[in-house]
Amino acid sequence: MTQPHITTAVVYHSGYGHTKRLAEAVAEGAAASLITIDAEGNIPEDGWETLNAVDAIIFGSPTYMGGPSWQFKKFADASSKPWFEDRWKNKVFGGFTNSASINGDKLNTLQYFVLLAGQHGGLWVSLAIKPANVKASRRDDPNRMGSYIAPMAQADADAAPGEMSKGDLETARLYGVRVAEITRVFARPPRHH
Numbered sequence: 001m002t003q004p005h006i007t008t009a010v011v012y013h014s015g016y017g018h019t020k021r022l023a024e025a026v027a028e029g030a031a032a033s034l035i036t037i038d039a040e041g042n043i044p045e046d047g048w049e050t051l052n053a054v055d056a057i058i059f060g061s062p063t064y065m066g067g068p069s070w071q072f073k074k075f076a077d078a079s080s081k082p083w084f085e086d087r088w089k090n091k092v093f094g095g096f097t098n099s100a101s102i103n104g105d106k107l108n109t110l111q112y113f114v115l116l117a118g119q120h121g122g123l124w125v126s127l128a129i130k131p132a133n134v135k136a137s138r139r140d141d142p143n144r145m146g147s148y149i150a151p152m153a154q155a156d157a158d159a160a161p162g163e164m165s166k167g168d169l170e171t172a173r174l175y176g177v178r179v180a181e182i183t184r185v186f187a188r189p190p191r192h193h
C-alpha cells in the first residue's frame with residue numbers, strides 16, 4: 001500500500017543554537033519544514049500559512065527559568081488567531097526541549113507544549129523510547145534523559161551547540177520519524193466496507 005502523503009513543520013526558538021540542532025534533527029526524521037521563532041518572538045509571515053496547512057506541528061524551545069522562552073510564549077499567544085478559527089484542530093502535535101541541567105525543570109516546558117496542543121484540539125505524540133538508565137548506559141544512548149512524553153536534551157552550560165550529545169540528537173531524529181509515522185495513520189483515507 002502506498003503511504004499517504006503528509007506534511008509536518010517544526011516551529012522552534014533557540015537563543016544560542018543548542019535547541020536549533022535538535023530542531024534540525026527532528027526535522028530530518030519527520031521530513032519537516034523548519035520555522036524559526038526569532039529573537040523578537042516572531043516567525044516569517046508565510047510560517048503561519050505553513051502551520052495552517054501542515055498535518056503535524058512540532059514545538060521546540062529551550063527551557064529558560066523553568067519553562068519555554070518568552071519568545072516561544074509570544075508565538076504561542078500569537079497562535080490564538082488560528083485557535084479562534086480552529087485552524088489547527090485535529091492536527092498531530094509534538095514537542096521537544098533542551099536545557100543545561102540534567103533535570104532543569106524541562107518537564108514543565110514539555111507539559112506546556114502538551115497543553116498548547118490541547119488548546120488547539122490536537123493529538124499529542126509520546127516519545128516511546130525506553131530510557132537508557134542502567135549502569136551500562138552512556139551519554140550517547142537514545143533517551144538517556146528518561147523522558148516519556150517527548151524528547152528532552154541536556155547541553156552543559158559551557159558547551160557549544162556542536163557538542164550536543166549524539167544520543168539526544170538521535171532521540172530527536174527518532175521522535176521526528178515517529179511523529180511522521182503517526183501522522184500517516186491519521187491521514188489514511190476512511191475504510192469503505
Ligand SMILES: Cc1cc2nc3c(=O)[nH]c(=O)nc-3n(C[C@H](O)[C@H](O)[C@H](O)COP(=O)(O)O)c2cc1C
Pocket residue numbers: 013014015016017018019020062063064065066067098099100101102103104105155156157
Ligand atoms: C535566561 C535563561 C534561563 C535558563 N533557565 C534554565 C533552567 O531553568 N533550567 C536549566 O536547566 N537551564 C536553564 N538555562 C540554560 C539553557 O537551557 C541552556 O543553555 C540551553 O542549552 C540553551 O539553549 P539554546 O542555545 O537553544 O538557547 C537557562 C538559560 C538562559 C539563557
